[in-house]
Amino acid sequence: xxxxxxxxxxxxxxxxxxxxxxxxxxxxxxxxxxxxxxxxxxxxxxxxxxxxxxxxxxxxxxxxxxxxxxxxxxxxxxxxxxxxxxxxxxxxxxxxxxxxxxxxxxxxxxxxxxxxxxxxxxxxxxxxxxxxxxxxxxxxxxxxxxxxxxxxxxxxxxxxxxxxxxxxxxxxxxxxxxxxxxxxxxxxxxxxxxxxxxxxxxxxxxxxxxxxxxxxxxxxxxxxxxxxxxxxxxxxxxxxxxxxxxxxxxxxxxxxxxxxxxxxxxxxxxxxxxxxxxxxxxxxxxxxxxxxxxxxxxxxxxxxxxxxxxxxxxxxxxxxxxxxxxxxxxxxxxxxxxxxxxxxxxxxxxxxxxxxxxxxxxxxxxxxxxxxxxxxxxxxxxxxxxxxxxxxxxxxxxxxxxxxxxxxxxxxxxxxxxxxxxxxxxxxxxxxxxxxxxx
Numbered sequence: 001x002x003x004x005x006x007x008x009x010x011x012x013x014x015x016x017x018x019x020x021x022x023x024x025x026x027x028x029x030x031x032x033x034x035x036x037x038x039x040x041x042x043x044x045x046x047x048x049x050x051x052x053x054x055x056x057x058x059x060x061x062x063x064x065x066x067x068x069x070x071x072x073x074x075x076x077x078x079x080x081x082x083x084x085x086x087x088x089x090x091x092x093x094x095x096x097x098x099x100x101x102x103x104x105x106x107x108x109x110x111x112x113x114x115x116x117x118x119x120x121x122x123x124x125x126x127x128x129x130x131x132x133x134x135x136x137x138x139x140x141x142x143x144x145x146x147x148x149x150x151x152x153x154x155x156x157x158x159x160x161x162x163x164x165x166x167x168x169x170x171x172x173x174x175x176x177x178x179x180x181x182x183x184x185x186x187x188x189x190x191x192x193x194x195x196x197x198x199x200x201x202x203x204x205x206x207x208x209x210x211x212x213x214x215x216x217x218x219x220x221x222x223x224x225x226x227x228x229x230x231x232x233x234x235x236x237x238x239x240x241x242x243x244x245x246x247x248x249x250x251x252x253x254x255x256x257x258x259x260x261x262x263x264x265x266x267x268x269x270x271x272x273x274x275x276x277x278x279x280x281x282x283x284x285x286x287x288x289x290x291x292x293x294x295x296x297x298x299x300x301x302x303x304x305x306x307x308x309x310x311x312x313x314x315x316x317x318x319x320x321x322x323x324x325x326x327x328x329x330x331x332x333x334x335x336x337x338x339x340x341x342x343x344x345x346x347x348x349x350x351x352x353x354x355x356x357x358x359x360x361x362x363x364x365x366x367x368x369x370x371x372x373x374x375x376x377x378x379x380x381x382x383x384x385x386x387x388x389x390x391x392x393x394x395x396x397x398x399x400x401x402x403x404x405x406x407x408x409x410x411x412x413x414x415x416x417x418x419x420x421x422x423x424x425x426x427x428x429x430x431x432x433x434x435x436x437x438x439x
Contacts, residue, residue, distance in 0.1 A: 074145025360384030
């Protein structure tokens with residue numbers, strides 16, 4: 001999805017490079033997932049396991065019967081009136097669980113622009129409204145037993161539909177959205193324009209697509225989108241400065257901090273303002289896992305690049321001990337950032353094996369996994385990783401320092417510790433092509 005640098009995959013075409021590179025957290029995931037982007041024909045995946053889990057279970061949920069809600073204390077009702085909806089447009093309601101899973105709740109088909117959902121609830125819940133038939137961001141609904149939400153809109157862009165409800169969280173979320181609703185709508189329009197270009201290519205697969213004209217279109221769309229996002233983040237930070245701290249406040253700030261952390265060249269000038277908003281958080285928020293990550297996003301400013309000295313770190317080794325990156329110097333060192341859920345990472349393993357066998361006397365491959373320890377060990381054994389294999393799970397600062405926003409990501413370090421090459425994404429032969437310049 002172009003709207004934010006987030007998608008499951010980073011397609012090779014220039015338009016998909018614009019729309020798919022990066023990582024976001026689960027709160028931003030609710031805004032950005034597009035069903036059409038959940039594909040396996042990709043060369044670069046996100047670097048966040050929770051996001052991938054959310055995407056996976058979103059896709060799975062679309063294939064499963066609706067599970068429904070439980071409880072009998074009160075029914076949450078959604079009444080929609082969006083006059084631009086075609087009759088029989090399929091709309092789906094999901095419950096976002098505490099651990100990031102999406103559980104199917106209800107389905108509705110529009111008639112004369114109207115639709116209704118209902119769900120018995122025991123307690124407050126966060127819901128996600130989406131549609132297979134619409135190309136748009138998702139709409140978050142905050143539900144409480146016995147409450148009703150009225151959804152209205154003048155177009156088919158879900159995220160900027162208006163939601164009116166007596167649920168306090170919904171009111172607060174709408175206040176933040178109202179502050180930048182026009183900019184969000186423009187982002188969705190840009191995404192629709194991009195998708196129409198890609199759809200036209202799919203109709204004519206024999207026509208060359210990676211052309212100068214397409215690259216110019218992609219660059220123009222991407223530039224406008226980046227400008228809009230900067231405005232959104234800046235205005236949201238201004239509103240945060242006037243607002244009480246709450247869960248919505250925390251989510252909004254977390255999203256912006258993550259973007260500053262991964263894309264300092266685009267949003268780094270917002271760092272000071274975001275730091276000030278972080279400073280307003282009480283300890284209870286700062287001590288959350290997301291609060292600790294937020295601090296790292298806003299604190300790590302150094303980014304290494306080719307020509308720089310490598311940055312060292314000490315990490316768990318698959319054998320049970322620990323190793324530093326510096327302990328491999330004396331040969332060339334290829335850092336390979338990967339995870340068990342990343343399809344392109346797994347597809348790269350045969351090529352890494354061949355390179356390990358052919359160049360082992362001159363090159364050490366050091367795979368760096370962000371998976372939890374047990375899952376890392378299981379995947380390493382399953383896929384036969386026999387070269388150096390370390391785990392940096394939880395060390396967000398290391399990942400930010402190397403500027404890794406999507407995986408696989410590779411950094412080639414010279415025997416004396418200088419980064420000589422860096423790239424991300426995998427297609428067959430790309431690793432050999434890069435190291436062949438130096439070995």
